[in-house]
Amino acid sequence: MKRTIILMLDSLGIGASADAARFGDEGANTLGHIAQACADGLANNGRQGPLQLPNLTQLGLAHACADASGVFPAGLDASVTPVAAYGYAKELSSGKDTPSGHWEMAGAPVLFDWGYFTDKQNSFPPELLDALVAQGNLPGYLGNCHASGTEILDRLGEEHMQTGKPIFYTSADSVFQIACHEETYGLDKLYDLCKLARQLLAPYNIGRVIARPFIGAKAGEFSRTGNRHDYAVEPPIPTLLDRMKAAGGEVISIGKISDIYAGCGITQQHKATGLEELWDKTLLQVKTAPDQSIIFTNFVDFDSSYGHRRDVAGYAAALEYFDSRLPELFALLQPGDRVVLTADHGCDPIWTGTDHTREHVPVIFYGDTVPPQDLGMRDTFADIGQTIAAYHGLPVLEYGSNCLPEHH
Numbered sequence: 001m002k003r004t005i006i007l008m009l010d011s012l013g014i015g016a017s018a019d020a021a022r023f024g025d026e027g028a029n030t031l032g033h034i035a036q037a038c039a040d041g042l043a044n045n046g047r048q049g050p051l052q053l054p055n056l057t058q059l060g061l062a063h064a065c066a067d068a069s070g071v072f073p074a075g076l077d078a079s080v081t082p083v084a085a086y087g088y089a090k091e092l093s094s095g096k097d098t099p100s101g102h103w104e105m106a107g108a109p110v111l112f113d114w115g116y117f118t119d120k121q122n123s124f125p126p127e128l129l130d131a132l133v134a135q136g137n138l139p140g141y142l143g144n145c146h147a148s149g150t151e152i153l154d155r156l157g158e159e160h161m162q163t164g165k166p167i168f169y170t171s172a173d174s175v176f177q178i179a180c181h182e183e184t185y186g187l188d189k190l191y192d193l194c195k196l197a198r199q200l201l202a203p204y205n206i207g208r209v210i211a212r213p214f215i216g217a218k219a220g221e222f223s224r225t226g227n228r229h230d231y232a233v234e235p236p237i238p239t240l241l242d243r244m245k246a247a248g249g250e251v252i253s254i255g256k257i258s259d260i261y262a263g264c265g266i267t268q269q270h271k272a273t274g275l276e277e278l279w280d281k282t283l284l285q286v287k288t289a290p291d292q293s294i295i296f297t298n299f300v301d302f303d304s305s306y307g308h309r310r311d312v313a314g315y316a317a318a319l320e321y322f323d324s325r326l327p328e329l330f331a332l333l334q335p336g337d338r339v340v341l342t343a344d345h346g347c348d349p350i351w352t353g354t355d356h357t358r359e360h361v362p363v364i365f366y367g368d369t370v371p372p373q374d375l376g377m378r379d380t381f382a383d384i385g386q387t388i389a390a391y392h393g394l395p396v397l398e399y400g401s402n403c404l405p406e407h408h
């Protein structure tokens with residue numbers, strides 16, 4: 001049985017990469033800084049004390065972080081001998097966004113520059129806004145700025161409910177985000193508006209339009225729902241997922257993987273909201289998926305609920321929860337199964353601002369066909385995809401080199 005289970009811990013960077021200064025991220029270290037804050041007693045909100053990640057440490061995550069950043073993460077057990085092949089990868093793509101990280105892992109780095117809306121205020125071109133208002137029959141719009149998606153709800157959510165004007169905002173990422181109330185505005189109307197925006201944004205080379213539905217009665221009570229939907233463009237070249245699908249294998253998306261690849265190469269899609277449901281659905285698929293399957297889960301909450309919110313204790317608690325579910329996965333593994341653990345970029349919760357950070361990501365392969373070893377630094381996230389492609393006997397990807405050449 002050859003199956004690969006990819007656990008994508010969205011935003012779990014493990015140390016600034018050599019080119020981080022170009023992004024203002026020199027010294028960022030998502031995992032390292034969380035561990036340090038926990039060890040210093042600064043993350044005792046809803047959890048306590050040093051970071052507890054026994055299973056991830058067994059897999060070599062802490063050792064990979066030490067290799068990638070030069071510092072062993074505080075409080076984790078340096079005496080452990082990892083049972084997996086572990087290392088870290090630098091990003092070849094020009095950005096530090098979610099599609100770039102995911103696509104590169106699957107063999108399709110983004111070597112062109114996305115379009116960005118760089119102005120913090122009046123961020124969007126008037127002709128784009130005019131076209132949205134006219135073609136979307138809108139009474140106007142709110143926002144038109146850079147913002148954190150939760151703060152902007154407190155600021156503009158009530159006005160949106162009163163006027164029916166959608167909230168448009170962006171960030172340092174190549175995104176056009178639309179927040180609307182799920183009940184007063186309506187989910188289908190929001191999705192239709194996002195599809196219109198996706199069309200109108202074609203000349204601007206924007207990576208994603210994101211629907212950000214929310215609920216609640218007033219400022220301070222608004223919360224975003226699991227009905228977020230990302231409208232991405234398609235990867236620039238065929239990915240690992242396309243190769244697997246073309247070969248007749250299963251590519252099972254859990255969470256927002258299918259959205260991130262614009263559905264390309266996906267054979268089954270399972271939506272899930274929150275870490276618990278993401279884990280439950282992952283384990284369910286591991287129980288039943290056939291030979292030649294990729295089960296691919298994006299654990300978005302690390303990024304969206306904790307990294308962007310600069311919530312160190314929340315991120316730490318989420319990591320500890322994630323770690324606590326790993327033994328259930330290990331118990332379900334069959335001979336030939338491989339677990340891959342990685343990330344798409346960093347989002348250091350002690351960093352200034354609320355954006356991603358340019359970091360190395362973990363590269364971990366675990367399973368009975370994987371000899372434990374230190375894989376060192378990999379030149380691109382695509383080494384992961386290439387290793388998986390080789391293991392499943394798929395055609396060679398355009399980027400990346402096999403991390404485990406003797407063992408496929």
Ligand SMILES: O=P(O)(O)O[C@H]1O[C@H](CO)[C@@H](O)[C@H]1O
Nearest residue numbers: 147148149150171173175308
């Ligand atoms: O602040 P929120 O709305 O979570 O948005 C964040 O999430 C977006 C996409 O992942 C990023 O571009 C960043 O803006």
Ligand SMILES: [Mn+2]
Nearest residue numbers: 010011098344
């Ligand atoms: Mn991401």
Ligand SMILES: [Mn+2]
Nearest residue numbers: 303304308356
């Ligand atoms: Mn993000």
